[in-house]
Amino acid sequence: MDEAYEVVTDVAEIARLNKQLATQLRKVLPYRESREITYPSNLHTGTVYFETSAGASVRAWSPRVAPGKLENFFLFADPGSTNRIEIEVQLTFPAGTYNRRAAGAFVRDGSGDIFVAHRGNLTKGTAGLPKAKVFREFAASVVEAADKPKSSRVILIAGLKAPDLADQLWEFAKQAREVATQLGEERNSDAGQSTGGAPSGGTGTGGLGKPRGAGAGGQPASPADRQMKLRAYFDEYSGEGHTKGHGGGKRTVEHGAVVRALELYLRNKGSSQKAQAIDLAIVATSRVDLFEVKTSARTTDVYTGVGQLLIHGECIKELLGLVVKRHLVLPGEPKASHGRAISGKANITVVTYQKKGSRYQFTGLN
Structure with a gap:
């Protein structure tokens, strides 16, 4: 029997679960700094919580309440530095009014357990990447969930109460950046072909009259x-x-x-x-x-x-x-x-x- 999944759509419950996520993360990220955080369309100064007080590319997280959304920025950065921090990936949940535009979601499985999930909204530069291709790269973790009154595909990342929640979140952040880079390169390659640039190799259709897989x-x-x-x-x-x-x-x-x-x-x-x-x-x-x-x-x-x-x-x-x-x-x-x-x-x-x-x-x- 297929497992039933359901996206949490009640904004009050979403806010409660987001606080639970913050509590879990604060346990493993105790060192606090005020830092500048940058992403394709914006720049702001926010509170950043680091895993250690010194080092290079340390795991870090920055929560933020913005109009209509609850933001969680997942980062790798150097504590004590004055450099701006670029976001690896963000999990944003709706606040005030429910909507599906946010990148993050909380998902309940058939046993009632809650999972942190991502809707496949990734960007490279200032442009969004095709969701179908993002889901292709995360296929092993993609599920379809009821998302009243519709259904949505989401990427399950980790159980909200999982002891290795932080490990799985930052592993997802690293993989998301790799996927964004790969799909960005595919997009640039496709653009080169459409404007007469050198082909990247193969169209995936097979030549007329040739056996498939033949040149x-x-x-x-x-x-x-x-x-x-x-x-x-x-x-x-x-x-x-x-x-x-x-x-x-x-x-x-x-x-x-x-x-x-x-x-x-x-x-x-x-x-x-x-x-x-x-x-x-x-x-x-x-x-x-x-x-x-x-x-x-x-x-x-x-x-x-x-x-x-x-x-x-x-x-x-x-x-x-x-x-x-x-x-x-x-x-x-x-x-x-x-x-x-x-x-x-x-x-x-x-x-x-x-x-x-x-x-x-x-x-x-x-």
Whole structure:
């Protein structure tokens, strides 16, 4: 059964939850300074709370009450400096009157637990980035939530009462900046092509009369072309259906964290690709390693993961003309009989993960 998620829309409850968020953050950010904070369209002097009293690129947070909104700026900065601080990411919640324009949201899962979430509103420079592409990059953590009277896609970041709330918030801030930079570069590349500039490699559509994944003369396309085709496949697939989570808010947050850790571990093996339907694909010159992450080794999750790997793997193989190696990532070994079937006829490698402190360790990667 799909997990039900609901955005908190009552402004009084939003204000209460924002105070709870502030209380949690003040526990780990005790050092206070008055600093200038800058962002694309504004500059103001505000109170900044630092994790330590000295150092470089220290985690910091600045809350602010503005007309119609409750602002939370997440920062990396040097305590004691006079330099202006640039915002990494902001979580803004509506105040006074509810609206969906704010970047932040509080989301309740089917168990009643509250999660801090982001609506995908990221900018690079002064321009906003396409939400569909932002959600593509955070696909492992995206859920669809009731947002009366509509529904909204949001990125679950962390449980409001999670002991590692601060770690997850600043990890999201770092990833959000990386995503904004990447999408900003894509936007500039697309603009260059539309004005006659040099192409960045591949259109993702395939030439008329050529096999998919092939370049001029029917030869295999360059790695850049293949990556663009895979990205196009992701874009097309991500528009189908809706993501409602992975069995609860905590599991969804863990799912996103495992995918991020896996990508970080493997990124030097090839080009990292993600999608709404695909957790992670590492694209190299001669092969694609396809990963599906599940946060339990229950029979239903194993069945689902195997099916996703088989279907998505065939789609990618058809598009790219590359060998696809499939990997099912679980928190423990499946049943022995399932393990034999998975590694036998299905030809899927089982990878297990274990959390050690704030990090994940993987067994079975080759």
